[in-house]
Amino acid sequence: MIPTDDLSDPAVRALVNAINANDVAAFRAALSPGATMSxxxxxxxxxxxxxxxxxxxxxxxxxxxxEDDGRSLIARYSNDTWGAMRTRWHFTVDGGGKVSRFETGQA
Structure with a gap:
């Protein structure tokens, strides 16, 4: 496993750290206005x-x-609803260093 603090892209690192800390404010701060996802x-x-x-x-x-300079991840994602599953994530980062879109799904 890769420690989240070692993720290459700072915007992706901030978003993943916010998810893992269950920090809604930090999650929103890591996203650009109007960010989207699938x-x-x-x-x-x-x-x-x-x-x-x-x-x-x-x-x-x-x-x-x-991969992709830290903008594509394979992760073991878990939550209380679905348990654990292997997932893929791809992030688009805007010019201001915020995540403007992410796409996730089962890997």
Missing amino acids: DDGSDRDLTQWADKEIFSSHGHMDIESE
């Missing part, structure tokens, strides 16, 4: 998805690998 190929409302899949269910990412 789960298993379907666009979702980011706020509703994060509340359900991360914060109310104690989501946590254990990073297995990273």
Whole structure:
């Protein structure tokens, strides 16, 4: 596993650390205004998805690998709702160093 503090991209690192700390404020701060996301190929409302899949269910990412300068991850994602599963994540980072979009799904 890769320690989250060793992730290559600072914006991705900030978002993953916020998820693992269950820190809603830090999560929102790591996102650009109007950020979007998809789960298993379907666009979702980011706020509703994060509340359900991360914060109310104690989501946590254990990073297995990273590619694309740290913007593509394979992680073991777990939460109280679904248990643990192997997932892929791809992040788009804007010019201001914030995540403007992420796509996730089962790996």
